[in-house]
Amino acid sequence: MKPLIAILALTAALGQTPAQPRLQKVVLNVTDASGRFIQNMRAEDFIVEEDGTPQKIAAFAQESEAPVSFGLLIDKSTSMRLPLYVEGKTPTPAALLAAAGIGRALVRLMKPQDEFMLMTFDEDVQVKQNFTQDRKKIDDQLYKLNTVGGATHLYESVAKALGRMKKAKHRIRALIVITDAYDTSGKELDDLRPKIAEHEVQVFVCGLRAVYENVDPTAVPLFELVLKTLAGDTGGLALIVDVPELQTTSTVEGLIAFAHIIALNLRGQYTLSYYTDKTTPLSSRAVRVRTIHPNLRVRIRRDAMQ
Structure with missing residues (x-):
C-alpha cells in the first residue's frame, strides 16, 4: 500500500504546474554622503539581491521627467x-x-x-x-x-x-x-x-x-x-x-x-525590475539594492514594491 501512495504522490507532484517567474518592481533613490540626490545612474550601476542571491535587472528607468x-x-x-x-x-x-x-x-x-x-x-x-x-x-x-x-x-x-x-x-x-x-x-x-x-x-x-x-x-x-x-x-x-x-x-x-x-x-527616483519565482510574501524576503559606488546610498521605497 505504501509504494502505491508514494507513486500517487509523485504523480501528483509531477503534474503540478511550476511557479511562473514574475516581475518584481523596486523603486528607489540614490544619495551621496551629503544627502544630495544622484541622477543619471544606469542599470549597470546597481546590484540587486533577493535572499542573498544576485538578480539580473530586467527593466530599468529613471523617473526624472515623469509627472x-x-x-x-x-x-x-x-x-x-x-x-x-x-x-x-x-x-x-x-x-x-x-x-x-x-x-x-x-x-x-x-x-x-x-x-x-x-x-x-x-x-x-x-x-x-x-x-x-x-x-x-x-x-x-x-x-x-x-x-x-x-x-x-x-x-x-x-x-x-x-x-x-x-x-x-x-x-x-x-x-x-x-x-x-x-x-x-x-x-x-x-x-x-x-x-x-x-x-x-x-x-x-x-x-x-x-x-x-x-x-x-x-x-x-x-x-x-x-x-x-x-x-x-x-x-x-x-x-x-x-x-x-x-x-x-x-x-x-x-x-x-x-x-x-x-x-x-x-x-530622482529610479525603478528597476527583476524576475523572481518566489511566492512567499514580500515582507518575508530580503531584497537588497546597492550601487557599485561605495560612497552612494540607496533608499528603497518599500511601499512601492509590487
Missing part, C-alpha cells in the same frame, strides 16, 4: 494657532502661514504636467481644491488659509487623504502633511499603519513642534515617532521645526529647502 500627483494636507486645528504673525492689522497663525508657504513653494516647483490637490483637516478632511494643473487655483486657496479651529484628528485625516489620492492620474504620488502631530481623536498610530500600506503614495511630513514650558516632556519623543513613522513607512521624509523659530529667516529658508528636497526626491 507627479501632489496632495497637500494642512492641519488647521486649534493647536496650530500659536504664535501669531501680525501682518498689517490681521493676525494670522504663524504655523498656518508656514504651512501655506511650503505649499506655495511646492506649487512653484511643479512641472506643467504635474497635478496638485489641496486639503485641510481638523476633525475631518476638507478638500479646498481637487486635483488640478492650474497653479493659480492652488495659490488662491493657499492665500485664503488664515483661520484655525477644531480638534486634531491626524490619523483619520491622513487615512482619508490617502484615499482621495486614488483619484490622482499619475503613477508617482506624494502626500505632504503639515501638522503639529498631536492627535486628539483617541486613535492609535498603529491603527493608521495598515492603511498607509494599502496605498502606493509617499508621505512627506513637516512637523511644527510646539515648545512651551508646560508641554509634557514625554510628548516630544512621541511627536518625533509619529512623524518618522508616517514618512518612513512610505519611503518619504520628515522635517521637524520648532514653532517659536517659524519667523526667523533661517527657518523660512529651511522650509523652502524642504519643498525642494521633496521635489528632488520624487524627480
